[in-house]
Amino acid sequence: MSIIALAIRMSATRALETDGATLAGARVFDSAITPLDEMVSAEPKPLIVVST
Secondary structure (H helix, E strand, C coil), X not given: CCHHHXXXXXXXXXXXXXXXXXXXXXXXXXXXXXXXXXXXXXXXXCCEEECC
């Protein structure tokens, strides 16, 4: 894994999870491995997965 890719993902994740930055709010994930259907609760809400 490249240190540059890690830095980009961390920076993007931190910028996007700032309150009010997106409709996803705090549901911003860094390279989530969990299948999306397991991440989504009974009531669907927006989320963002940052991947490089």
